Amino acid sequence: MPKTNSPNDGIALICGRANPGLGEEIASFLKLKPTKVQAGQFPDTETHIQIDKSLRGKDVFIIQPTCAPVNERLMELLITIDACKRASARQVTVVAPYYGYGRQDHKSTGREPITAKLVADLLSVAGADRIISVDLHAAAIQGFFNFPMDHLTAVPILAKYLKTLGSKDIVIVAPDAGRTKMAEKYTDILQWPMAIMTKRRKGVGGIDLGSYHVLGDVKGKTAVIIDDVIASGSICKEVEILHKAGAKEVYLSITHPVLVGQSIELLKASAVKKLIVTNTVPVPKEKLKCGKIKVLSIAPLLGKVIYNVHHNKSISSLFLKEHLVFPV
Amino acid sequence: MPKTNSPNDGIALICGRANPGLGEEIASFLKLKPTKVQAGQFPDTETHIQIDKSLRGKDVFIIQPTCAPVNERLMELLITIDACKRASARQVTVVAPYYGYGRQDHKSTGREPITAKLVADLLSVAGADRIISVDLHAAAIQGFFNFPMDHLTAVPILAKYLKTLGSKDIVIVAPDAGRTKMAEKYTDILQWPMAIMTKRRKGVGGIDLGSYHVLGDVKGKTAVIIDDVIASGSICKEVEILHKAGAKEVYLSITHPVLVGQSIELLKASAVKKLIVTNTVPVPKEKLKCGKIKVLSIAPLLGKVIYNVHHNKSISSLFLKEHLVFPV
Amino acid sequence: MPKTNSPNDGIALICGRANPGLGEEIASFLKLKPTKVQAGQFPDTETHIQIDKSLRGKDVFIIQPTCAPVNERLMELLITIDACKRASARQVTVVAPYYGYGRQDHKSTGREPITAKLVADLLSVAGADRIISVDLHAAAIQGFFNFPMDHLTAVPILAKYLKTLGSKDIVIVAPDAGRTKMAEKYTDILQWPMAIMTKRRKGVGGIDLGSYHVLGDVKGKTAVIIDDVIASGSICKEVEILHKAGAKEVYLSITHPVLVGQSIELLKASAVKKLIVTNTVPVPKEKLKCGKIKVLSIAPLLGKVIYNVHHNKSISSLFLKEHLVFPV
């Protein structure tokens, strides 16, 4: 475990209001006391930030996934960056394990925004110097920044857990064409077979299930649908399809648990065996009560990366050594 | 009234979700049909924007005060600007009659942000080319932009209405030191006397009322407290103080009605005669039921300014001619 | 067909040395005479550019795919942009139907560049104002630019041709996970079934062919492998695999024919029926002699888009109307 002799050796950790639990875990991992921040909403809904302790010359890490409510989280992050910059921080690193608006990474039709790029520009103009994130929706988002990004993946953490399921005949399922590459990351580690689902196309072949098609063999198998985000829970539809296609049981292995709206109800009602996620995004206790969610902690990974970034140590080599997690 | 021969002559009006009523009024004033926008929230709270019609080569005006909920309104505005820019608009003008975060215009203590400047930078990086706003909290916010700002004032509109009150012995009251300059704008037009309230200082002189002091004569007079914004309604405290100081009746004349929290209840409970505001920020019907609020429309002023900006006509000269409103 | 009354009405077309044939076709489509450019190499290998006619106030379109030799093509493009900017062009649009370095769109391991973003930054700093490109390797490259990009696709052109093949039982094949989305574009138009190939994974399932796997049904069918680029011709390996997997005949449908090295020899030697490409990248006559290549012209598409961009007409609506090509 990395040792930091004093909580004051040039590093400062700021935990935003998006995921205080994760912040505490990371701080504890790093044996650091986070810098306190007075953060709140004025009656007129404006966000107010004031940092309690001097940041002059510090290497500041702000832990703030931009999860729901995304506009509130993002604006708080931008305002905190501005405060750090004006308070003479030496360097400001955004630790946003979940990168909100990541799915709006290109125009899919005319007159749309590319909000994932806009967010990158907002972070840059506010004064961020680098960013750490996990399982971006599209890898090319790295290129939206002109400063360094450490793009991590939670797939090894999730894959390690999947190995403990004990099933013998498992297939990794990409729920749509866009996730095929992520599915390959799983199959690279686990050496399990893969299947791909496609929707809304007629006559595409494979197993035909209404408007869905499954390319690859799932019959009688334990299927693990993988994805980067679960938001409204509409993936429960895919669980049902896989069962119809003959899958024995279905797991979900998803990095970011943005569980909004009726998602918990849908999970409960569905035949899904278990939803395995990380804590990049906080899952409140009442949601955990549904009994179907397993949360794996990303905090040790982020803690190690923050430690290495601050001490100018390689991140690639660290992870290769531990055979655990690969930067992407 | 300015005439625009066709709704399609190179100008495009986009009405954001912050103040659709104002947008409609302006569109009607300009005899223009606003460009439709599909604007909404995804289940995961991310804002989605798509513009219905081509904006190629258009002079686009986006009407969106950044009032409460300010972070939602601001992000929607930024995303809309991004969509317009990528859709090849010739020029994007932000019409934000209320400039949210305007009160965070400087650091009043260490390690604070200057959010009013951050907002200016966000608008610039998103792709805005110019901005039109009304009664900024601090005039120097104009300098936060490197592109042109048309900074308008609603004081002549409000002052014109105050003249109709029929009272003979009226005093304009600045509720604190920061508003003295705005009070002078009223007295310049109305040629009425002025008083200033100060708080939280001991032994400051003038009429002593607990922790408040009134410099200038209010006894037996009709007092009009002026301000740029009313948010939580805490100004009702000042109304009470003025009554204690002998004021006969008290009006509020305030540009931006950001009426949040208990503000309506406080207004009802207070001795205030009437709150006079403009519609830079929408006042929902249920709030108007309290019977104490008079809303004056800023739409004709904004309509004229948009017209002149689009047609490269002077704004200064227009207003001097009409002896009505002065740009600031 | 769009009519331009005079070759001199504010538009200027510059044809770089990368694809003069395409430039001529576009100019002829637009009934425009390209602006002559003295372009050459000094003895010390430095590129020299001088433009023959005044560009003051012109809307300049530079046609230059950044195909092999990519560094020469790109530097010539950058230098031409610089010359146009300093010659007071009103607007400089890069027409790069093939976007070189597009495959280096993210870091796939530590200490790599993101050259696709670097290229975007180089074009921006040189003075480009907008870009038109076709079938980018990753759609998110659109977001690498802060100015408008018109991202077109040749898939409808290629798909239209595929329909004429006359085969009845055709399957569209994505040669790897990254091309699944492009395969869906074909199946959306053609309503044919889809298959996906994966390589280098053990035990992935589907049809096992050495280190390759095919998800989906190809047996006895006509297979069309789709891709964005063919460079060294290594895709002939996939052709062979499909035949082993039972495909009756195999076509290649690929937008950009960057046919380098032994690619023509590999094509000749392989069992591929036909390689269908567009002329975003020039295919020299001696390569065409192999008899297996069908080149479809992208010039009318680019001509219409240039026309509409110059005249501020919608690109989306144009293509929807013609049911032919969709911008992406």
Add this chain to the structure above:
Amino acid sequence: MPKTNSPNDGIALICGRANPGLGEEIASFLKLKPTKVQAGQFPDTETHIQIDKSLRGKDVFIIQPTCAPVNERLMELLITIDACKRASARQVTVVAPYYGYGRQDHKSTGREPITAKLVADLLSVAGADRIISVDLHAAAIQGFFNFPMDHLTAVPILAKYLKTLGSKDIVIVAPDAGRTKMAEKYTDILQWPMAIMTKRRKGVGGIDLGSYHVLGDVKGKTAVIIDDVIASGSICKEVEILHKAGAKEVYLSITHPVLVGQSIELLKASAVKKLIVTNTVPVPKEKLKCGKIKVLSIAPLLGKVIYNVHHNKSISSLFLKEHLVFPV
């Protein structure tokens, strides 16, 4: 007193020609030898700068208030910054205790510049990394910079001296509406009463004195008019008005003594008891001969701030501890 072991430990002090006396005092306070600069005017009036010693990797502080002749001082400052940047200084901090053009902080009518913002942009583009200034005309000028500003105030220094005047019945007077907030800073520290003068308005109330009005009680009292700058000495008119309004004696307490034109003659002729200023701007000996000016040194404040900035120590905490001066 802060100790710096060697004059060479990474800090470099450059004293411009605007206020060499202040530079020497600060250097002596910091026990540092300033870096010599060959600064002069060529016969054609161009400013020439050459720095004598290497600045590679140094933390450079340039002491140069931009007082009269402001354009000469500002250009010398900009050129010095350029020389430092090109000489590989690690960081360049502008120490401009007086910020020239600060009063042009917004457009007060059409077609004016915002020169205070222009100056901020000039300093930024020249290569400055941070700025230290004292009693800005408008606090929002902080937001004109995208790098950190340490905005200090001399009010505590001036207030401390005012306490020694021995008068019992003193009133702080804001000479116009714009200075009300500065007057509150004095009353916050001194707990004395406040009055406000307004001019050029008819019938404004309070004590009527020609075109002036005084809100608040000054009769029989010692009045201290406060301000940020004294330039041409027109404030002597206000001194006269206060005497007419019954003030027993009148002091002036003003941070920046930009004493130009007839100011000294006006001071001599007026009934002002004493003008108390700091040395942010140099007061030449012949001006001091008038016997009415008390100069307090700002050098220890600036010296401490430079020390803390260089050593990454908090500035807020320092001043809170000493109960002396507050950053703003």
Add this chain to the structure above:
Amino acid sequence: MPKTNSPNDGIALICGRANPGLGEEIASFLKLKPTKVQAGQFPDTETHIQIDKSLRGKDVFIIQPTCAPVNERLMELLITIDACKRASARQVTVVAPYYGYGRQDHKSTGREPITAKLVADLLSVAGADRIISVDLHAAAIQGFFNFPMDHLTAVPILAKYLKTLGSKDIVIVAPDAGRTKMAEKYTDILQWPMAIMTKRRKGVGGIDLGSYHVLGDVKGKTAVIIDDVIASGSICKEVEILHKAGAKEVYLSITHPVLVGQSIELLKASAVKKLIVTNTVPVPKEKLKCGKIKVLSIAPLLGKVIYNVHHNKSISSLFLKEHLVFPV
């Protein structure tokens, strides 16, 4: 002569205080009425600018050589640009026929500024969109700008006059190595021989005259020393040397008459026959009294260029046609 139908057709001419006579001549040439500007100095030496008429959408040309006093002229120019930009000018072109600080175009020793580049950056950040200048000290200054520069030369105008001198045996003399290229421009037009002076080198050869050397033949000839600027008049020393070297008579042909200090006295005292200059920089009447100065007007050249820039006409072709002046 170009005709402009109305003074109001989208162009606006602003004449700064540096060379009002030149401004008037250009305005008269263009049949335009300049836009009035209230320009002055506040008592504290700050420059104040206000523009009288609306500039919205105008193509603004600001005529202001940055001659002595250079810092005053430059700051006035920057502030005027800022005012134009904030007043919504469509485009701002700086017409600085003399580019002050042009001789500080590179570091000639360590820790010097490159002020000519700094000036370019200041103009850019203030908001200039293009620049027109005459006979820059170094041609590479063009590259200091990222926007278009029209770099003109007065050599054809001066050369045309030299032809009228009637002498038969004339030699063009470069006063130092740096001016050899400018001397070649003269000899290209006039087809006269050339000589070069070098100083401060021992044993360099040629005619040895104390610390000076003349390469080339001047004996018994009429010598014309050419240069870009005459400032303090130290070139009179070279006149003397040429006489010692046997020259029959000596003329000076110099673009920019920045005649400062004792220059007029030196001219009077020297054996120079005539100093031929242009009016890029104003020569006051009392200086002309010395009888040795011939001023040629650059106004028609600048007028034509402004006309062509505004109307998007070629500048190169114009001058080629008239066989008079070449852009460089």
Add this chain to the structure above:
Amino acid sequence: MPKTNSPNDGIALICGRANPGLGEEIASFLKLKPTKVQAGQFPDTETHIQIDKSLRGKDVFIIQPTCAPVNERLMELLITIDACKRASARQVTVVAPYYGYGRQDHKSTGREPITAKLVADLLSVAGADRIISVDLHAAAIQGFFNFPMDHLTAVPILAKYLKTLGSKDIVIVAPDAGRTKMAEKYTDILQWPMAIMTKRRKGVGGIDLGSYHVLGDVKGKTAVIIDDVIASGSICKEVEILHKAGAKEVYLSITHPVLVGQSIELLKASAVKKLIVTNTVPVPKEKLKCGKIKVLSIAPLLGKVIYNVHHNKSISSLFLKEHLVFPV
């Protein structure tokens, strides 16, 4: 010799493919092991770079002259900078002893690029922080950068060698007007006489040799033609002219040996005694076989400068002390 205790103390040396020999020499001088880079060309001609070891927090020096093939060398340099920046290097210094495109430093006619400036902008946007170069074609190229440039000269190295020639009657010859200043650098050190060649002018005087003219005395002397670059070898024409003008023998002393095309054949065929160059650009062994080329190493100079830059030591003082090489 500077000592670096460990190859790993915060500095990283990257040797590009342009001049590996020079890189090795510098590394050996600095007792450093260069960081390995996987650099290559993909089959489609795209350059690929991957850096072997972590650069986090390192002070990186990339040795890459941008000599022929210049576009390949420059793109490799830009891509390497991008990789370093994204790999979190603390600072990236470009060591380009030969600055390609340096001769395109201004527009010499209309509608040309200023490619030397474009290159500076490309390096800046890619992420370079400083640059070291030798004998730029125009000194003003320093100003094309907004970050520090250490501009070195090889003249003292070449001059020192010239002294060893043993000739008694030597003249330094500038081959054209543009090199006069460089010739003065030689004569400043060597105190030898100077001559200047001009071409393509009729009747310019001096010794007339067809279209060439020689100002200054070369008869019976050893002539040394100096220049910054030798590319195609056209300078052999000037050698011939000097011989016709009576020179006894002719040497060439040229910093950058970009020996392309027929240059070696021309050298062999000409009467030139010896070509003295440095190794800023590599001279392959087969070219050296011609026996007329003497290569002097620039590696110790570059090594010392890199050492001093990394250790924040003065470069000016170092060279003054050694009486050997002066930065310019």
